[in-house]
Amino acid sequence: MKSQIPLCDFVEQYAKSSPLRLHMPGHKGNPVLGPEALDITEIEGADVLYSAQGILLESQARAAELFGAGRTFYSAEGSSLCIRAMVYLALLYSKETGRQPKILAGRNAHKTFLTSAALLDCKIQWLFPRNRENLLSCPITPEELDTALSEESAPIAAVYLTSPDYLGNRVDLTGLSEICKKHKTLLMVDNAHGAYLNFLSPSLHPMTLGADLCCDSAHKTLPVLTGGAYLHFSTKAPASLISMAESALSVFASTSPSYLILQSLDYANQILAGNYRERLARCITWTEALKQQLPDLQPLFRGNEPLKLTLAPKEFGYTGREVADFLQKRGIIPEFSDPDFLVLMISPEISEQEIKRLQKTLATLIPRKPIPNQPPLPLRPETVCSPREALLSPQEEKNVQACLGRILGTPTVSCPPAVPILVCGERIDKTAIACLEYYGIQTCRVLK
Ligand SMILES: Cc1ncc(COP(=O)(O)O)c(C=O)c1O
Missing domain, CATH: 3.40.640.10 (Type I PLP-dependent aspartate aminotransferase-like (Major domain))
Structure with missing residues (x-):
């Protein structure tokens, strides 16, 4: 029968044959990290x-x-x-x-x-x-x-x-x-x-x-x-x-x-x-159960992708970052948080006990007064030149406050997961400045 993992088999055989490795990489197969x-x-x-x-x-x-x-x-x-x-x-x-x-x-x-x-x-x-x-x-x-x-x-x-x-x-x-x-x-x-x-x-x-x-x-x-x-x-x-x-x-x-x-x-x-499909289905059932066992938080989960637990916790009185800190202090490390969201990534490699541990920890979060503010959202920034033209033009770095009316030169200024707030070639207006500040961006590279 043909191997299901031909590459792994080849490398395993090669390593077992104790070759004199006169090729790259320089570690020559000797363990440093393992x-x-x-x-x-x-x-x-x-x-x-x-x-x-x-x-x-x-x-x-x-x-x-x-x-x-x-x-x-x-x-x-x-x-x-x-x-x-x-x-x-x-x-x-x-x-x-x-x-x-x-x-x-x-x-x-x-x-x-x-x-x-x-x-x-x-x-x-x-x-x-x-x-x-x-x-x-x-x-x-x-x-x-x-x-x-x-x-x-x-x-x-x-x-x-x-x-x-x-x-x-x-x-x-x-x-x-x-x-x-x-x-x-x-x-x-x-x-x-x-x-x-x-x-x-x-x-x-x-x-x-x-x-x-x-x-x-x-x-x-x-x-x-x-x-x-x-x-x-x-x-x-x-x-x-x-x-x-x-x-x-x-x-x-x-x-x-x-x-x-x-x-x-x-x-x-x-x-x-192998049995990945079955393990995935089980893991999704546990994740759904977690949401149901958190009735106060349940309406605050967002998204329609079953392995992501995305919480919009401001209604519960917390920013995403605050819930991330809360979890982190208890040894649970999120994928991402910002003022509005907390993202936790589940996978079939996580056990039912671990998902229960997360549920029990979230259940100890005490509700607070809702946080009313919404993130600013630049609607349709004005495009002054193409991203290519901006990217290849001379630029200078300025404090965000000094960038009003200027044209962005860095490829993007992004909120943490590398999604652009503005792209190069767009004019930085008041909403954009509010948005940059909201995500903690202090400087921008703008066209000279
Ligand atoms: C939506 C999206 N696309 C692409 C990428 C880049 O993927 P990679 O890190 O595998 O290069 C990321 C990384 O976070 C992402 O979130």
């Missing part, structure tokens, strides 16, 4: 990540099968690498098919999207949905996308959406993908937070719901080392796009991919093909 014996490079037999023909090709094919994708490529440099490749691919595709070199993107895009588009000279048009409530979410509806795409004089390269977002909100990818098909544009999804969605019944993964391509940070939700990610192409994605994928990834990737991370992705295939 895993060095398994930390190899692209030696004979280990395949080459973006010209894969051997065990990496096999391993990636196994991942594609598990995710119901047409093709899957590994990244040892997170979704960030995949996002750069997606933007580049959208541009190449637009040139090949005569589409406008332009991407319509949800405004809650991770900053890597913005920097890649700026450096690649790809035009971005931001999607600002009617029901936008905070910087981290972009609840764009199919109708809104239809309207935005109908305003284009010719088909554009792609639509780029982040789903789920950092707070655990998913958009209606099924409906949105229909609209993209109607307008003959690619749908690219930043699914960094949703690799596990494929293993729900039914699957809620972008590959199932109609996206053409998406990135998943395997490391964010699956038992994979930090840095492990996938770039998936759907079974219906244009063949020409898939044929450019390896070369697009290699434009941005390190020529020394971490084989520890690649083995972790390889090993994940075995885990995901």
Whole structure:
């Protein structure tokens, strides 16, 4: 029978054979932190990540099968690498098919999207949905996308959406993908937070719901080392796009991919093909039970993504940061907090006892007087020049207060999870200043 984990098997055999390692890395397999014996490079037999023909090709094919994708490529440099490749691919595709070199993107895009588009000279048009409530979410509806795409004089390269977002909100990818098909544009999804969605019944993964391509940070939700990610192409994605994928990834990737991370992705295939679905379903049941056992907090949970516990605790008298401190003092370490939200990430690697411990700890939080203030939200900042022009212009650093009316030069000023408050090329107005101060940003780089 064929190995389910060809890469792990190869490296294990190699390490056991006590080779004289006259190749990189310099540790030569001797333990310093521990895993060095398994930390190899692209030696004979280990395949080459973006010209894969051997065990990496096999391993990636196994991942594609598990995710119901047409093709899957590994990244040892997170979704960030995949996002750069997606933007580049959208541009190449637009040139090949005569589409406008332009991407319509949800405004809650991770900053890597913005920097890649700026450096690649790809035009971005931001999607600002009617029901936008905070910087981290972009609840764009199919109708809104239809309207935005109908305003284009010719088909554009792609639509780029982040789903789920950092707070655990998913958009209606099924409906949105229909609209993209109607307008003959690619749908690219930043699914960094949703690799596990494929293993729900039914699957809620972008590959199932109609996206053409998406990135998943395997490391964010699956038992994979930090840095492990996938770039998936759907079974219906244009063949020409898939044929450019390896070369697009290699434009941005390190020529020394971490084989520890690649083995972790390889090993994940075995885990995901095992009883992962059952463990995931159990873990979701425990997480739902936690919410129900916290009747005072239950209405304050946000989002529709089952492994994220996102609390909006101001109604309960706390900022997100205060609840984070409260938990931290009791040995429970959150993923993220800001004045408005606390984000806790659950996974099947957490036990029922641990989820109960969290529930019992949250149950000791004493209610206080609600905190009334809402975060300021820059609505549609004025674009003065393109992000690329701003990024490549001379800049100076100024205190936020002195930036009124100036044009932002840094790629983004982001609230903590790297979502732009403003993007470079936009004018800093009063609301933007209030927002920057709200998120504790003290200085900005502005155009000279
Ligand atoms: C929505 C989103 N997209 C992309 C990324 C980048 O992913 P990675 O850290 O895997 O490069 C992040 C990181 O937090 C993210 O939150």
